[in-house]
Amino acid sequence: MNAFIAELLGTAIIIAFGNGVVANVVLQKTKGNNGGLIAITFGWSMAVFIGVYIAAASSGAHLNSAVTIGLAALGKFEWSLVPTYLLAQLLGAMLGQLVVFIMYKDHFNSSEGLAQRVCFCTDPAIRNPTQNFITEFLATMIFMIAVLFITKGEHALGSFDALPVALVVLGIGLSFGGPTGYAINPARDLGPRIMHAILPMKNKADTDWGYAWVPIAGPILGALAAGFIFSAI
Template sequence: MNSYIAEFIGTALLLLMGSGVVANVVLKQTKGNNSGWIVITTAWALGVFIGVVVAGPYSGAHLNPAVSVGLAIAGLFDWNLVPGYSLAQVLGGGFGATIAWLMYKDHFDITDDPSLKFAPFATAPAIRNLSSNFLSELVGTFVLILVILYSTGATLEDPQNTPIGLGALGALPVALLVWVIGLALGGTTGYAINPARDLGPRIAHQLLPIRGKGSSDWSYSWVPIIGPLLGAALAASTFLFLGT
């Protein structure tokens, strides 16, 4: 499988699960309505597991521009591949969220609150304070990338040993990592920690004919893009400073 296609499919699967669980929890008359944060964080983590299992052997299963950038800064990934990976991830994220919308369309249609219709697509802060929201995304992504850098098995002397996911065994630690970040650090912004996870679905929300939808909140959209990218850069710099 082509690595770009693998990134598209892996990220689409991640967003199908992630957008799907949020829709299941927040929309009216679903089987999982009001089942809570533990359900959301668990499904997002298992969505990462699924995406990594599928894409890992072909692309390393970054599924996140912040991962691609972090690995590139650390010297463990080719910078020339970053734009293509990032585009595939953004497109895959939008596609996965669109499929989730189609599956839950009846429930979107009977849900009145536009903010609940938006929630399955992109993140929004619990308390809107852009400086602290930005810090939340930076810190969450810093943890994500730093642990990934130390868990890939790659070293500066052996930069080719970089795949994050090589089957189920390789995928499980990344899923657990995303799970604990969601449980511990996700309550402030919804823990995008991934520009593609937020931007692709946000674009989908803007374009799709969702009945009664509200704003796609573009004034906030820079937070889950720049915050994770800066967090990735700081994590990679820390990795290089501390050594491997």
């Protein structure tokens, strides 16, 4: 139960801060409107730092469905615990998105549909599902390899692993965030996408379920590939 709560709370914190900075930059009439990609990437890295630091001691701070599945495939995590972690991450992502929605409700209603949706879930700059999938696959593979080395045995820092992991997320966003918005986490996209479908907003666009498989399949397969590479080194 402690691990479940830690995964739920940590993921909620990540989404609240992460999609909160997206809302601040993208939505109309906010103080941070048009703040740009740099603001978003720094906001997301701080989100990951806080979430990982909070959850590390109780759950290992996966906070990412691809990480959980990748660690289980590597034999570093019990498969029997995977459903519990995935559920906690999904519910946490939904809760974090609800916080963003409550805080920015007037700004959501003052913005057009696509701007609203990108504050919930990822949307590609150029829609090409095959290429978008490759981007998410490679970005997550790089992220997962970095995380595996950061948390490796003799070099692990415990809760302070949050800082290098956050810096990896910053680097991923700055270097590879342009094509798809770098989901690199199925729960990060799916939970808020569900909330987008549920929550009432003026001028709301469709939830774009046709694209939803990309930020789910790409990160999961990327994490599995990272595990294979890591185990071979």
